[in-house]
Amino acid sequence: MAPKNKSFDPVAQLKEIEESFELFQILDENGKIVNKSAMPDLSDEELVELMTRMVWTRVLDERSTSLNRQGRLGFYAPTAGQEASQIASHYALQKGDYVLPGYRDVPQLIWHGLPLSKAFLFSRGHYEGNQFPEGVNALSPQIIIGAQYVQTAGVALGIKKRKKDNVVITYTGDGGTSQGDFYEGINFAGAFKAPAIFVVQNNQYAISTPRHVQTSAKTLAQKAVAAGIPGVYVDGMDALAVYKVTKDARERAINGEGPTLIETVTYRYGAHTLAGDDPTRYREDNEQTEWEKKDPITRMRTFLEEKGLWSKEKEDEVIEQARADVKEAISEADKAASxxxxxxxxxxxxxxxxxxxxxxxxxxxxxxx
Structure with missing residues (x-):
């Protein structure tokens, strides 16, 4: 409590809190290390694997978009631009951890063990798309905005009560932070110090609503303060930074320190979904061009090429493998009974x-x- 004779300025206090949330970055837009002391402990092989998964996921997005337009997929939410946010955060997990995704987070499910053919069946609304193989610790993508946050708090509490050294990670978009379930989830998990990682993928729009219209908060990460949990504001186009903050959050969680809220500042290149959304109606003409200069794959490619770990030939191999994987999986999905x-x-x-x-x-x- 402040001394009785000392004046108190709540506006200044708010400004101080907001200014304390600085954007965390390791790899800049040019693929250069700008925070060497924060470099995650990843071997050359692990760095290559992370890049491989990001490139594979970009191809999956391209092929899924094409399949949707051919009428071979149903509901689809594009992911291009968010590879670092999605894949690098998942890369920091262990197999025994749980993933509770939103509808845009199918790539994390696939890398967690969900067969690609099952993901395609989910898109088609087929019940087999929700029948996960044994050992895939995940729930189906949540369609209700923010509902996965409440579910995550419950799953995390269950893990704690069972004394498991695992965590639960969940994802929502910037629009999800405007939902009541968002606050209920982080508050409950914080109160019980449940091992949860709450990721907000701030891709700048909730469908067509700009992020600045949804809330007057300077960052979404600062909303963690109200729940009494750590909040992290990170460059969501920087795979190394996203991996680092997620890995740290996981370690805190399994050490009994409770949940973390991570805001990844990123961008979706495509539409909100392919169900009629037209982003040209609510975006400035040069907006995407500016964000593409921050592309997560481009900057990671530059970083790895300078280390002698990546090449055009290697990337072409990954692209061809991804295309083959998609072709095989969609054929498998076609075999499912109507x-x-x-x-x-x-x-x-x-x-x-x-x-x-x-x-x-x-x-x-x-x-x-």
Whole structure:
């Protein structure tokens, strides 16, 4: 408590808090190390693997967009531009950790062990797309904005009660921080010191609503202060920085220090989803061009090439492998049996009420013709 005779300025206090959240960066836009002391302990092989996953994921986005336009996929949320935010944060996890994704976070699920064909079936709305293999510690992508934050708090508390040395990571966009579930999730996890990592991928827009319209907060990371947990403001186009802050957050969590909120400042090049959104209607003409100068793959490529760890030939190999993987997976997805209404009822009900039984019989007869 401040001394009685000392004046107190809440506006100055807010400004002081906001200014304390400085953007954390290791690799600048030109692929140069600007924070050598913060370099993560990654071997050359691990650096190459991280880059490989990012390039593979960029190709997946390109091919998924094409498949959607061909009518071979259903719901799809583009990921290009967010590879460092998504893949580098996931790269800091262990296999036993849990991933609770939003609908744009299918790449993390795939790298966590979900077969690509299952991811394509999820996009099509097929129930087999939600049947994860044993050992894939994850939930299906959450469509309700921010709901995964509350779920994460619960899963993390369960891990703590079972005394497991694992964490839960979840993702939402900048728009998700305007939801009540966001505050409830970080507050609950903070109160119980649950081992959770809450990632806010600030890609500048909640569909068409600019980030600055959603909140007067200077950063989204500072919202952690209200929940009494650490908040990190990081360059989300810098894979090394994202990996570092996520790895540190994981270590704090398994050491019993509770959750962390990480804001990754990034950008999505494409539409919010391919379900009718047109980003040219709400973005400035040169906006994407400016963000492309910060591209996560470009800066990582420059960094690795200067270390003699990457080449055009290596990248071409990854691209070709990714295309082959997508071709094989979509063919596998095509083999799944067509869904029937009665399948849905069988999955939904152990004991069907009389009105559902009546509908079931109706559709069963209709499907048999």
């Amino acid at each position: 869904q029937k209404v009665t399948d849905l009822m069988d999955l939904m009900y152990d004991e069907k009420p009389s009105n559902v039984e009546e509908q079931y019989d109706y559709y069963k007869e209709k499907e048999s013709k």
